[in-house]
Amino acid sequence: MNKKFDNILDNKWWQEVAVVAFSFTIYTLKNDWMLFSSFTSILMGVFFYLVLYMHAQFNRFFLLPILFKTQRPVTYIILTLFGVFVFSVVLYEITMLDMFSNCHLYQNSHQRSYAYQLASVLGTLVCILSPIIVFKFYRIHRKKTNETLLFNEMQLNSLKGQLNPHFLFNTFNTLYGISLEFPERTPDLIMKVSQLMRYQLESNNKKCVSLEEELEFINSYVQLEKERVGYRCEITYDFKIDNENAYKVSPMLLIAFIENAFKHGTCAIEKCFVRIIITVENGLLHLHVVNSIPTKKTDVVSTKIGLKNTIERLNLIYGKNYKLDIQDDKNTYIVDFKVQLKKFVE
Template sequence: MKWKIENVLENKWEQEIAVLGFAFTLFSIKNDWILFRSFQAVLPGIVYFFILYFHAQCNRFFLLPILFKKHKPLIYLAFTAILAFFFSVALYEIANNYLYQTSALAKFSHQKSYPYQLASVVGTLICVLGPTTLLKFYSEQKKQSSETILLNQMQLNSLRSQLNPHFLFNTFNTLYGISLEYPERTPDLIMKVSQLMRYQLESTDRQCVTIEEELSFIDSYIQLEKERVGYRCEILYDCKIDNENAYKISPMLLIGFVENAFKHGAGTIESCYVRIKITVEKGKLHLNIVNSIPEKKREIISTKIGLKNTKERLELLYPGTYNLDLHETGNTYTVDLRLQLKKIVQC
């Protein structure tokens, strides 16, 4: 059986063995390895060490919960001092009357003094409580992180399950509008919609897609909207990537902003526009969308899921690495997103 650090961090019994070995090693070094010079010194030395170790374990299992569970540090310190006093007195008597008589543990005169025994008790306590507390903290943090990751994944799955029908709803609304005005173009448009649906379906189970795939999907969606409202709405789309096939992004992350721009910016017979600019430079994505707001707003059917879900997904997937600015000024609505993309190897 191989001894690995990962095993120690995960297995409770291996943690105990590691802490015991660590404390015993320091104890042996403190005594100049005299425990191993003769058989006669081994047994008294082990007894001496396990008195120290027993004291540390008593503090760990009976007193430390007062600090961590009941949050009473002063009571914990008081009981710790009392327990250390009694153990140091007992160790002083046992060591001088029994252990030192049959071994060479006491190499110097100061080792027979009470302050030395008290220092040994406190020092061993620190050597045991330090690693055990650190390991406990590590285990709790890992458990908390695992629970957070699981919760985030459940939330993402829930958001995706809401986003899929929302995207279908908007796409088929677009297709329906085009078929009413240009029925002869419907077969070609159905083919384009099917390609969009294929991407949406295939990307559902993927954590990341290449930025090129995502932008190609957006480009296809914009082309579909041009078929629908391009004759009466100014549609500008500009996309630049400085390093292809280097970065990835969560699928269907940007489409909510694009859908919203066309839904509200092109949903009128008045003069309108939708301007979309996307740049990827040194791993940073900059999405800027500006759409017009009609003076006479008409009632637009909206589930209000798209933008809400997109903002929630950004917070779950890219916390602290994005900046989103949504603002309305006069007859213009602007979306400005700056996002640090993940490299392909990170997904």
């Protein structure tokens, strides 16, 4: 229903019909058409309305461009007032013709004056031009909004296209490290990696997934990392959600922060830690990730694509409606992220 209504609003012809219907209704109410006793009187009334409508269209196509295109408001006002005066005189002279003497329209004493015709022309002009201008700006705003949405969607798809290979690269690095130290566990781990890849591919074309799906994905990734470095790294993953199935989130949005913690927090033989805490209360998602910074760390291949793209995605999806605080000191690296999630059914 809303889509059909939007289509009507976007259609110029339907907009024109709405403007005519609105202005004609106001015109008939103003002139008490209920008093008309003959078909001829109604035709005369339609004729007078068409004169007023022609004046409004003249202003619309010849004078309004002076205001909107050449930006000369004073010239537009002067020409508009002159046009209103000319058409009011013309309308008054028409009502004085003998052929309209039997028409009830404009025959009352208060209607037989230049002032009344001037008010009629000016009032009808406002009734016709006002909705036309409103519709015009609505179309312009709708066009800009659609262009912005299309551009944002193209940017998001581009960021996803960069992020997905980045995640694949890091995951296979993890699998490679495990296979060197624990080759007997490689088949099971390959299956886990396969599940991660399946989720990645299936969610790639979705704007949103359920929070439960995203958490299962994160949990699988954390378990994979525990297989790799759990023997020498303290890994804590805890989550508390008030209602998992009620919320939706953009897929692969949180994983970059978690990946980064494991990549840089476990790149040394010395004891290290990674702590991940996710809470959702009343729709407010809070991700808190803390990882140790080794004093003697090995070289880590880092393209910095993951965090950069994630922040750009956050800006495109949520604008300024999120909080991201990253603290980097000598011993720990802390990510604190908060965002209000949307519900599936609101």
